[in-house]
Amino acid sequence: MSNRLRVAYLERCIGCYQCALACARVNEKVLSVDRTSIKVRTVGGYEGAFVVVVCRGCLDPPCVPACPIEGAIRSRTKGGGVLVNRKICDSSKCNQECVEACPIPGAIHVDPDLHNAIVCRQCGICTKFCPTGVLIMEEPKSGF
Numbered sequence: 001m002s003n004r005l006r007v008a009y010l011e012r013c014i015g016c017y018q019c020a021l022a023c024a025r026v027n028e029k030v031l032s033v034d035r036t037s038i039k040v041r042t043v044g045g046y047e048g049a050f051v052v053v054v055c056r057g058c059l060d061p062p063c064v065p066a067c068p069i070e071g072a073i074r075s076r077t078k079g080g081g082v083l084v085n086r087k088i089c090d091s092s093k094c095n096q097e098c099v100e101a102c103p104i105p106g107a108i109h110v111d112p113d114l115h116n117a118i119v120c121r122q123c124g125i126c127t128k129f130c131p132t133g134v135l136i137m138e139e140p141k142s143g144f
């Protein structure tokens with residue numbers, strides 16, 4: 001089953017932010033490039049170089065045991081990655097341990113207004129909006 005997001009062809013990225021905007025629109029119901037699970041950043045300031053920052057969908061995610069609030073974040077049952085329970089997750093009651101534990105800076109972040117962790121839920125919506133095919137959904141084959 002193809003159910004984990006991968007940034008497969010980064011060299012194709014043109015920095016259009018369509019992935020980020022689609023993720024925010026569908027998953028957060030906002031027009032934003034901040035309240036989104038996938039971030040596009042420029043590297044070094046020269047044209048044509050971008051990085052796409054998103055959860056790698058760990059099969060054994062270190063962000064889960066790091067969280068001090070039971071039930072706030074859990075591993076997905078199929079495929080890699082995690083799901084946040086926004087009714088339980090509350091960054092005013094923790095030290096954002098999930099963010100600290102994640103090996104990918106920026107893959108999970110805490111929204112300052114929602115006080116919730118925002119992280120990819122592996123829905124695949126963004127793959128449909130990227131005009132150059134940077135993103136794919138795949139079957140997890142390894143722990144990373």
Ligand code: SF4
Nearest residue numbers: 067089090094097098
């Ligand atoms: S912000 Fe992170 S560490 Fe804090 S409750 Fe939410 S998932 Fe847990």
Ligand code: SF4
Nearest residue numbers: 055056058061063102
């Ligand atoms: S947020 Fe980080 S640690 Fe958690 S599953 Fe994603 S990449 Fe792994």
Ligand code: SF4
Nearest residue numbers: 023120121123124126
């Ligand atoms: S797979 Fe879904 S949740 Fe993850 S970055 Fe893409 S649109 Fe957002």
